[in-house]
Amino acid sequence: MTTRVAVFGASGYAGLELLRLLLQHPEFEIVAITSEQRAGQPVGDAFPALRGQLELCFQASDPDAIAPKVDLAFTALPHSASARTVAVLRRAGVKVADLSADFRFSEPAVYASWYGEHAAPELLGQAVYGLPELHREALKGAELVGCAGCYPTSVLLPLVPFLRAGRVGNRGIIVDSKSGISGAGRKVDGAYLFTELDGNGRAYKPGREHRHGPEMEQEATRAAGEDVMLSFVPHLIPVTRGILTSVYCRPKSGLSAAEANSVLDRAYANETFVRVLPVGETPNLAAVRGTNFCDVAAFVDEPNGTLILLSALDNLVKGASGQAIQCANLMQGYSESQGLLGTALLP
């Protein structure tokens, strides 16, 4: 049976990507889309790319009014605004896949130290962390999902199998990520102008300054069964979509390249969206562009005691909207990959 959905925050990049993917999905029917800035505008006027694709107008966000018309909502709003909207939707019995950070943390105090006081702490107990490869069973039938962040997804998918298997130490892990600019959303700020980023690149918030760090640590700790600590250094590179991540960790005892690869192979043999590359191949952004795949690979520098994990994903798909739909497929009991099997745009 078709699921009627609303997209809150539909004019941002994650919101638009939800529309693109939902339009290809046979089971979800878009019945309401919200945007404060664009309220009243037909979607095709605001975004010529959508002309002839979707005959709806953006409306201002009014969860009370929208709730009765939908079964499930995707909320792609700024944090805190998201929690307030979700609270209304949940009270009305609408299932929610939330793309903000509001329902990713199990500890309100951790959330608060990075995002400020939580607007709906009473809902944290029912929220499931939305990374299906880690929490599939909990997601089946969940009613509120806090979809995983883009950077954390790129880190956890290659790293968690090693933590679960107890093959790497829980200290001194380094995460060096390179993100496309759409990760910042459609933020109108001088730093994101074409002229400032073309041919440019830089690290930002290195070490313990970026709020995706504690999110990674929460899930890494859960997987390891002991406290895990990461130094996270995100970088901006001049591409629109995609995250390349390199994770450096210290094997607990000897770990050969072959063993490292078989850890990944075993973990992902039955996963549709995590592709373990043939030994020796490195992931690249073009191969996942526009798709819900995350490509991963492992290398070992034995003399120097380093396990090198590489991943590539599209931050707007597996890092946001595709993952939200993957979660929603589980929530609704559809095939998990429904509507998500499109091929990368090459070249």
Place this chain on the structure above:
Amino acid sequence: MTTRVAVFGASGYAGLELLRLLLQHPEFEIVAITSEQRAGQPVGDAFPALRGQLELCFQASDPDAIAPKVDLAFTALPHSASARTVAVLRRAGVKVADLSADFRFSEPAVYASWYGEHAAPELLGQAVYGLPELHREALKGAELVGCAGCYPTSVLLPLVPFLRAGRVGNRGIIVDSKSGISGAGRKVDGAYLFTELDGNGRAYKPGREHRHGPEMEQEATRAAGEDVMLSFVPHLIPVTRGILTSVYCRPKSGLSAAEANSVLDRAYANETFVRVLPVGETPNLAAVRGTNFCDVAAFVDEPNGTLILLSALDNLVKGASGQAIQCANLMQGYSESQGLLGTALLP
């Protein structure tokens, strides 16, 4: 009923794009893919993006062996090689949508002066020019289609309605096109290196030097019912996909902006893939990226006697593989837009 198809030249950019689009198409089943360079390789090994999407190996081109297994072939081979392959396929009764220039020209002499002697001139009589918006009826049930070139498509869609209506002169037409680099295919040449093209741009083969010029003139002349002449100046710009075209022509008598827009509106009111933009909007490449749409717009500089026609399309979709599938849909009696309604990747 499903159509079994082969893609000849499947490892080039147009070939890969055929695979991407055919994988989304409910009626075409890919049964054979050829590549001389990649023969024997599983498609997912050669192109990691296709891993898990298509379980086939590239094979060397052998049309005699492939013909019995397929109903229709897409040939994306270099000119002349294409004609030779098509001749074999046609003798075996296989329908063909050819993406090379070999079946675009009705006059063998014109073809010969740009591409050399034709390898299968006996087939020219049965070939239909593959631009559905101009030749839909002839394409229905056609068995051999010479799909329109990328630049000609970008020029003819905005221009032909004015020629048919007799609103513009047949001399002094100027075509200034800006093409993405994939238009050159995957040509391994120093001029197409990232380092040479990043931040760069240039005109090439200006005036009467590019072989898409006579193709445009053939179809423009057909539409006008009198000899049409164009000066064609293609440019390279540092994008991967897309063609922006500006056509400048001289209205025969007074032509207001409103009249110009209504010429386009009337011509394309019922077309799925040609979107006439609201008055005053200009087409952009992002809105058509990865799609089969061609966005068009008209402006008039009355004091200077100039009609300005603008278009944007994706050279690998509406300019090549999407158009070939649109033609094949007509050849097979499917809905013309079947499998071609994906949304542009934004941003």
Place this chain on the structure above:
Amino acid sequence: MTTRVAVFGASGYAGLELLRLLLQHPEFEIVAITSEQRAGQPVGDAFPALRGQLELCFQASDPDAIAPKVDLAFTALPHSASARTVAVLRRAGVKVADLSADFRFSEPAVYASWYGEHAAPELLGQAVYGLPELHREALKGAELVGCAGCYPTSVLLPLVPFLRAGRVGNRGIIVDSKSGISGAGRKVDGAYLFTELDGNGRAYKPGREHRHGPEMEQEATRAAGEDVMLSFVPHLIPVTRGILTSVYCRPKSGLSAAEANSVLDRAYANETFVRVLPVGETPNLAAVRGTNFCDVAAFVDEPNGTLILLSALDNLVKGASGQAIQCANLMQGYSESQGLLGTALLP
């Protein structure tokens, strides 16, 4: 003798480019730089690229206070603000090379219809149009120069020799320009975000809507000795620097490619900064990046009666700051190419 200079509006792109070029110039000494936004900041703090290069702080614009300390000022301010500042500087006897549009028009009414009422119309009589290849003698010793716009420079350099020689008609001229994004300055606007422009391109303000059109027409008319009309269609392409222009005109009588080339050769044989390319070569942006050169070439489509003129320049150098320094060299009696002979950054 060294000339003490101030740069007004030094934190914009044209202003920064003035600093870069002036730092290489042996005769100009930068003594004051203004920026409202950055007032009080050391230049190296605001722009790490300039750390260790220039030990000055930005100051708020106060032409009365700055005038006594300088011999010549470069004003790179928004129009109207520029005229007001220039008026103060001129009253104090400071020479001015202005990079805004305020002193480019001889007719106040034409200026007013595009930019609003002029803030210092009494100065228009003393202003010289700052395009040295056209107005060298008037620039020598001029005290107020309205430096030519970026698009007009790219159009006038290839076109004017043909107008002066009476070889092309004065109607139906088409100008199709492709500009890098820095042409918009550091404008913080959603349309100029990296994510919106990467892989994208579009025409804007086509026909008679862009205010550089009347500036071109003023100078073209002056050169032709009769009213010249142009349809101007600017485009944005995803490069940071550079303008590629294609001008299409109608030869008055037969004009061969050889004649067209010799018109350019004769006009620019003794010019340092206009390079006429060998017959058959087309200009490209990389060859002029970061330099004061404008590369030009001519092609003729005789059957279709079209002269095709191509040019490439760096909009921030020959289209703005380099040209301003070239003018200032003439104003001060220095060698015209002083400080402007750097080589393009390749690749």
Place this chain on the structure above:
Amino acid sequence: MTTRVAVFGASGYAGLELLRLLLQHPEFEIVAITSEQRAGQPVGDAFPALRGQLELCFQASDPDAIAPKVDLAFTALPHSASARTVAVLRRAGVKVADLSADFRFSEPAVYASWYGEHAAPELLGQAVYGLPELHREALKGAELVGCAGCYPTSVLLPLVPFLRAGRVGNRGIIVDSKSGISGAGRKVDGAYLFTELDGNGRAYKPGREHRHGPEMEQEATRAAGEDVMLSFVPHLIPVTRGILTSVYCRPKSGLSAAEANSVLDRAYANETFVRVLPVGETPNLAAVRGTNFCDVAAFVDEPNGTLILLSALDNLVKGASGQAIQCANLMQGYSESQGLLGTALLP
């Protein structure tokens, strides 16, 4: 007194960059330039950007014939070819700054295991490693310099002060570098096409596979006075110029952010070309584009025991040709920064 120089391998990217920089240098006079491919061509015909800048023809490499005409040669040839040419030049008494890997290694066996047998091992004893900030005294008056590689320069400048001070451990150091595409030279290979790299990125040769790794280890070991081991993971990002490097190491005992910054400050207080950024700022590529600067910064993640060192440089300048000229300035007794103080192209 002017130094007459030759550039061997002048048509590659490092060679062209040498020409650009030497043309701005008051003391070096270019008297011969070689290129096998371009032999006989005027430089301005081969590279329009150099038209009007340098009136020389490329010639085939003939070090015997060229040696008598020059005082110093820059050799930018492939490894091994370089050593053979250098041997001839040195026999003729010509000083050499070599940009290949041939004279960077003190141990012939290490060289041989990465590059094959050395073509002129007898010269290794006289060669100085060309990184002036580390080996200034030895470079003064040296006659043969093996200029440091691009990646090693980006790693050693931030790292060596900590190794010299004994503040970091000698095991488990991680180097994650992101390089522009010009690092591959003008290599005509499908992997370096614009269409393959635009919007793309990937790691390559991770761990212990890239030959710049042992070069870093040689110099790091020299600085530390004990064996240092590094895991080196280079990445390609879609920019033309520049390397961003992040080095992760383990402080030997507690190291605060303030201490880390003061280690850098002390090391580089008197260096022109290494700019230690203000605390909290991260280096970016645009700030060093086209310049000989290397910007560096230090951050500390104390809870996780990680020192994070960041650097940015232009691989063709501080990573190659600028550094070679800096070395040559020392070899000739000129001011070390002579000709190298140009400002970055912004934006």
